[in-house]
Amino acid sequence: MIEIQDYRASERMARSIMPSWWLAVSHQVDIFARIGFPVRIESTHEVGQLIDTMQENRYARFLTEFGGLSDAELQMLVRALVQSVLFQRAHLPRRAPLVPLSTMTSALALYKKIAAVRPTIGSILEVGPGCGYLSYFLASNPLLRDYSQVEACESFYILQSMINSHLFGHRFRDFAIAAAPPDQTLRVRKDVEPPMLIDEPELPAHNCHHFPWWTLASLLDRKYDVVTSNANLSEFSSEALRDYLTIFVKAMKDDAVFVVQCTGFPGHATLEQLFDTLHEFRLAPLLCALANEIVTPSMLSNFTPTYSSLGFDRREFALNTILLVKDTHPLFYGAWERRNYRHGFAVEFEPLQAMFRADGPTRRPSREEVLALVKAELGKMGPATAP
Ligand SMILES: C[S@@+](CC[C@H](N)C(=O)[O-])C[C@H]1O[C@@H](n2cnc3c(N)ncnc32)[C@H](O)[C@@H]1O
Helix, strand or coil: CCHHHHHHHHHHHHHCCCCHHHHHCCCCCHHHHCCCCCCCCHHHHHHHHCCCCCCCCHHHHHHHHCCEEHHHHHHHHHHHHHHHHHHHHHCCCCCCCCCCCHHHHHHHHHHHHHHHCCCCCCEEEEEEECCCCHHHHHHHCCCCEEEEECCCCHHHHHHHHHHHHHHHHHEECCCCCCCCCCCCCCCCCCCCCCCCCCCHHHHHCCEEEEHHHHHHHHHEEEEEEEEEECCCCCCCCHHHHHHHHHHHHHHHHEEEEEEEEECCCCCCCHHHHHHHHHHHHCEEEEEEECCCCCCCHHHCCCCCCHHHHHHHHHHHCCCCCCEECCCCCCCCCHHCHHHHHHCCCCCCCCCHHCCCCCCEECCCCHHHHHHHHHHHHCCCCCCCCCC
16 A cells, blocks of 8 residues: 555656656646645545545435436445445544445446446546545456556545555555665675565556556556546646546547546536537547436427437436547447537437446435445444454
8 A cells, every 4th residue: 555655755756857847737636725625645544534525415316316226236335335434444543434325326326337338347447536436346346357547636546545455455556656676785695595586477467556647648558448537527627638538539449438427516617618628539429418407398309319218308317427439439420529518418329228227126225224234234244342
């Protein structure tokens, strides 16, 4: 697991060899800094204040979007919450663990969307994971080959790193840890045995990779089945947005899908400006479903037949949900028109059927019921220890 000092030293080293400070400015999390969010921390314990954030109070909205949870989905959610409690107990011993219901439900919603567009999971690139809770749904998934995260905010980076170390263990690789120079110690002493070393290729492959903002160029050499960037596209500086869209277009496999769950606070771009940029980068929408839209009869005529036939016109989306593809995808040319970036647009894309379909009868468990289920699971792990 990375230490804050390692992160800082590595960032300082990167800044010292950068051709211009302007490159770093692009990835400053200025909106966070302005509202007093703890962008930098001095102790790993401080990540405790970030355990349930960015998706506060949205549990009910996600349940409405899904139309409730099936038994299997509820089990997944409870399992992830139990893991989170165990993580907090192991790494944040100063505080009582909390159950991050809203943020974990948001990660489940994202996982469901990703699994619908790519049932074989494969490789996923996520920019700005916030609390980083998609890891709870991917770490034990045998179909996962590579989950790569990118983050520019130190405090979130440290939290994500702690969670990834906890969940992925030896399969997690953190690129903010600068490689040490080769060992050059003199071997004159006879009483020190030569070390028995294992070389990197002899170790199991990593399947989770964590990239800080100063390593972005290395992503241009990687390929992904799914890329995702949530609640941040409109928050990125325009340079950062262009950096990421350049990376996405290069790093998406020919048939990859770019999944967006929430376009973010319009701090640096309005939704229409964001749509202009997505169009400019030749990312075509397969689905554009906006949250908080009150559907009037006149709007219905703007909806594509596919959108209505899937029942999306009767669905309340918790957050703006947009799926995009690049020009190597077979559906690109039917979709890449500026007017298609609008609420109510969908093309004939088979995974859309699965995206909001539950795998059985659904219901809406209350917050109290979920808490009771989490406690019951924890109880099965054995009696509490005596104080
Ligand atoms: C509003 S939060 C959303 C977190 C999470 N994706 C969610 O949906 O809950 C925005 C995320 O984007 C990250 N972010 C902002 N600017 C970034 C940049 N230039 N590069 C990488 N991540 C960035 C933030 O640090 C944070 O993790």
